[in-house]
């Protein structure tokens with residue numbers, strides 16, 4: 581079944597638009613694809629699930645919108661319950677994710693929390709374990725970015741805030757979750773193509789994404805022999821609220837890939853399904869490049 585070209589004709593650039601940080605999916609035009617996958621004829625088809633995550637429980641940060649929402653929804657289609665974290669101003673988006681997960685018959689718990697606080701990370705893990713009855717899959721997905729062309733204009737406070745948001749919580753959440761994980765559990769970190777291409781106008785963000793790749797490698801080397809796999813995904817351009825909330829007009833106009841279009845969140849979420857499932861049992865410490873065809877090293 582392939583259809584529905586109306587929501588986001590493949591190959592078309594989204595129009596330039598802007599939102600306040602962190603951005604809301606409800607305000608995006610066009611709406612991104614959450615549970616539909618692009619087809620070769622330029623349309624979309626509903627993701628085909630196969631019970632790959634039956635009975636699993638996932639904690640997903642930034643699960644209200646974009647890639648995180650699509651992960652929660654595809655996980656639900658595959659049989660997993662989710663606990664999603666997001667910022668308080670994103671309540672409306674989070675409620676929509678919950679509705680979509682429940683449409684596929686799974687549970688979705690919500691927690692608005694600022695993960696730059698170590699205490700909030702600890703509380704999030706404790707609450708998620710209580711509400712879900714455990715965590716089999718930790719998806720560290722949230723992030724902050726803001727474009728600045730030159731290091732001379734990159735405020736020191738922004739540098740610190742980006743690190744406090746993008747990498748320190750990955751450490752806290754992994755540290756607090758791992759003692760509760762069983763053999764077969766997985767951690768999946770959202771990195772970025774920018775760690776590999778060295779994007780100059782996102783220096784702080786790009787640096788945190790490099791740290792995430794190295795964190796993934798080191799943590800995998802600690803835990804792979806204990807039966808817990810740790811991997812990362814490095815998306816290229818994906819149409820999500822992060823983009824109109826943080827990028828300039830020119831960057832949005834050039835927001836594309838060698839495929840001739842940005843990716844949909846659903847196309848990245850499929851990789852998070854693969855890495856959480858028994859289809860990837862020999863993969864750990866790796867980064868999968870879901871970037872629309874940019875060939876990178878590493």
Ligand SMILES: NC(=O)c1ccc[n+]([C@@H]2O[C@H](COP(=O)([O-])OP(=O)(O)OC[C@H]3O[C@@H](n4cnc5c(N)ncnc54)[C@H](O)[C@@H]3O)[C@@H](O)[C@H]2O)c1
Nearest residue numbers: 642645646647666667694695721722723772817818820822
């Ligand atoms: N959109 C892209 O082009 C792209 C490309 C490469 C990588 N990524 C990565 O994908 C991941 C998801 O982003 P997205 O594009 O789906 O955008 P998104 O805006 O939908 O998701 C980012 C989420 O991060 C969360 N967040 C930010 N600061 C937070 C904080 N202090 N505490 C708690 N939560 C916080 C918010 O809930 C927000 O919804 C990010 O790690 C991003 O770096 C995105």
